[in-house]
Amino acid sequence: MSKLSVCVLFGGVSPEHEVSLRSAESVLNNIDQSKYNVYPVGITKDGDWVLYTGRDYSLLPTGQWLSYPGNRRAAISPVRGQGLLSFEGDCVVRERIDVVFPVLHGEGGEDGAIQGLLQLAGIAYVGSHVAASAVAMDKTLTKLVADQAKVRQAAWQLVTAGELEHQPQRILDNLEARFSYPVFVKPAGTGSSVGVSKARNRQELLAALELAAEYDRKVLVEEFIDGREIEVAVMGNDNPVASICGEIDSGAEFYDYEAKYITDTSRAYIPARIPETTAESVREAAVRIYRAIGCQGLSRVDFFVTHKDGEVVFNEINTLPGFTSISMYPKLFDASGIPYTQLIDQLIALACEACRQ
DSSP: OOEEEEEEEEEOOSTHHHHHHHHHHHHHSSSSSTTEEEEEEEOOSSSSSEEEEOOOOTHHTTTGGGGGGTTTEEESSSTTTEEEEEEEEEEEEEEOOEEEEOOOOOOOTSHHHHHHHHHTTTEEEEEOHHHHHHHHHHHHHHHHHHHTOOOOEEEEEEEEEHHHHHHHHHHHHHHHHHHOSOOOEEEOOOOTTTOOOEOHHHHHHHHHHHHTTOOSEEEEEEEHHHHEEEEEEEEEEESOOEEEEEEEEOSSSSOOOOHHHHOOEEEESSSSSSSSHHHHHHHHHHHHHHHHHHHOOOEEEEEEETTTTOOOEEEEEESOOOOOOOOOHHHHHHHTTOHHHHHHHHHHOOOOOOOOO
């Protein structure tokens, strides 16, 4: 039986480009190359596609992979049967691709855009399809689904960049009438806590809104939930399963981009420091959200468990979570008995299963 050909797609034009490079390094170092023909394809910040022909994946996070002498410009054709195209002078090299593993985070990677291309091309891919990806990427749409699914979540309000530009004082007045400080302010469509702020007063709220609006025209304002930050990994298509729960102690004001990827202040507890009955409630809610959105393959679902009464409060869902060496998704399944390499195998198998349906 011939090996499956897997294209690991990384980089991208989103603010999470660097996180994607680190995720791809880990995936490429852990994928079983005796089982698969692996084609690493990076998307630059300018949107160019490059087939990386080297084998030293430590060059990805530093950006040195881009100057590897054997690299070729590349593209995945939307024409069915064409697969991966790479270019050597005037020659076009075609490679069959059975599965794409889009190790892409944020805009263009988990919002349904790349998924739409792969749907057109008829190529199986890891993760959720177009609609679920788009809904999960937009936190305001996710909130609507969570409301419909009767999952407890923080009170929230949508602010648009246009409203903020033309009527900032009215927006601030309305938000202060609804929420008590502090509040969290987030761009609707970013991950890795990019553009997220905690605002404690009117001046900080305006600055937080303006920052978030730099990343997305839709801005989400949420009530502050005083609780433990709990994360759970979910995997599956028709019958999704949830991992054991993990807990993040950010060691900072909140678990922002810097705490996740730059400083060493954060600490993960696996399993989370919550009662098993609460952990089971978290897992049940995670699967309910996953099903309600229509996710496939994988997602990481984040919650708060309140300090006061142990209430489980949904925070957000990420359909292409980080796969770096310190990321919670692979660590949670590793602690649940599925090591990193086996996890990749199962995700590829789920992608093939979804494509056959």
